[in-house]
Amino acid sequence: MVSVASWNINSVRLRMPSVARFLEEQAPDVLCLQEIKCQEHQFPYDAFRALGYEHFAVHGQKGYHGVATVAKVPLREFSRHDWQANGEARHVGVELTDPAHQGMIIENVYVPAGGDEPDREINAKFGQKLDFLERMTRWADAVDRPTLILGDFNIAPLESDVWNHKQLLKVVSHTPLEVETLKRFMDAHGWTDLGRKHIPDPERYFSWWSYRSRDWRVNDRGRRLDHMWASPELAAKSIAHHVHEDCRSWEKPSDHVPLVTEFAL
Known part of the structure; x- marks a missing residue:
């Protein structure tokens, strides 16, 4: 058995009390954080060690973005991809090295939000988001290991993934172009959307407010x-x-909530 959590924490140092509470209550084997908003030397390693999480792969930068994977089980950093092509810290991959976990690969990614206008001609950030996903898709063509890719994709692909499909069709994160681009990524490796495997469409399923x-x-x-x-x-x-x-109601919450998947390896 292994349990893996993903959470866009929106500043790990600011919200470390919430992270600690979550780890104490849920105790996942691996926690993948996005938007840690700190450099690697500023990451609160000691706070995690005190909670029993002694293994780290941290890819940070000053003030923005950043991803980190922490674990109770041994791991090694496996990869860092610059799918943004501008040096931003938006990905880190790890391999679980304990033989009991069979070399499982976990790719932790923070896809750009894409700005406000869903038009790359007038909004460069939207174009960067689409290009990021296309680079991820080319990478996925070569994946040849048991792999979990997770994180803040900044796209809600299904009608039941948003509070109002019609009102959000022209809002970045739910536009047809983004959904189509994300589907190409899914098809590139035949990924299974674990959320919708266990919470089937059209059941309500939100992770951000x-x-x-x-x-x-x-x-x-x-x-x-x-x-x-x-x-x-x-x-x-x-x-x-x-x-x-429930984490969305805690004191000083992130606007995202954690997801946890359990595996029987």
Whole structure:
């Protein structure tokens, strides 16, 4: 058994008390964080060690972006890809090295949000997002190991992944062009969307609620921006998937909530 969590934490140092609470309550074997917003030397290693998480792969930068994978089980950093092609810290891959976990690969990724206008001619950030996904797709063609890719994809692909499909069709994160681009990535390796394996469409499934919503739970204007996808052989071993919505109500919350998938390896 191994459990893997993913969480866009929106500043790991600011929200370390919430991270600690989550780890104490849920105790996943591996936690993948996005948007850590710190350089590698600033990461709170000691706070994680005190919680029993002694293995790290941290790819950070000053003030923005950044990803980190921490674990109770041994791992080694496996890869860093610059799919943004501009030096931003948006990916780190690890291999679990304990023989009991069969060399499982976990790719932790933070896809660019893409700005406000879904038109690359007037919004360079939207073009960068599409190009990022295309580079990921070319990478996926060569994947040949049991692999889990997860993180904040910043796309809600299905109608049931958003609070109002029609109202969001022209909003970045749910436009047809983004959905089509993400589908090409899925098809490149035959990934299984583990969230929708265990919470089938059209069931409601959100992982993000804007800070602008005064009462996020009552309004429930959410989107499923966070994903955990597995290669076919690994997807067959997933036995449970959980969305921890209550974390959105904690003090000083991230606007995202953690996902956890359990595997019987």
